[in-house]
Amino acid sequence: MRVTLQHDLSREEVRRRMRNHADEIAGFFPPGLANVTTGWSSDDRMDITAEVMGMSIPGRVDVGEDHVVISMDLPMLLSVMKGPLEAAVKKEGQRLLAP
Structure with missing residues (x-):
């Protein structure tokens, strides 16, 4: 994705x-389904x-x-979640990046 x-x-x-909003990423998945950790490997x-x-x-x-690319390597088993995840990422990402 x-x-x-x-x-x-x-x-x-x-x-x-x-x-500031990294803890909200778990909310992109159905409630209670994901435990998410984040860390910065470089400034960008x-x-x-x-x-x-x-x-x-x-x-x-x-x-x-002038852009942000959000990628996740979904396994085949979870590919059915691709559409809803992309929609959630777009919606919340646009909210987060709004001026």
């Missing part, structure tokens, strides 16, 4: 917002790991000059 969101913010502001990359139904799902948020 890969979602690209445009923004008009500085990279520093995007990183600040991502850090937040790594995400979602534990879902005993599976570890890696993901990342890459902060660009």
Whole structure:
């Protein structure tokens, strides 16, 4: 799953917002389904790991000059969740990146 969101913010502001709202990522999954951890591997990359139904799902948020790319490597078993997850990421991502 890969979602690209445009923004008009500085990279520093995007990183600040991502850090402040990282705990909301678990809410992209159906309630109680995921345990999510995040960490920053570089200034412009937040790594995400979602534990879902005993599976570890890696993901990342890459902060660009005028866009953010949110990616998760969904296993085939969870591919049925791709559409709802993409919709949630787009909706909440646009809310988070609104000026």
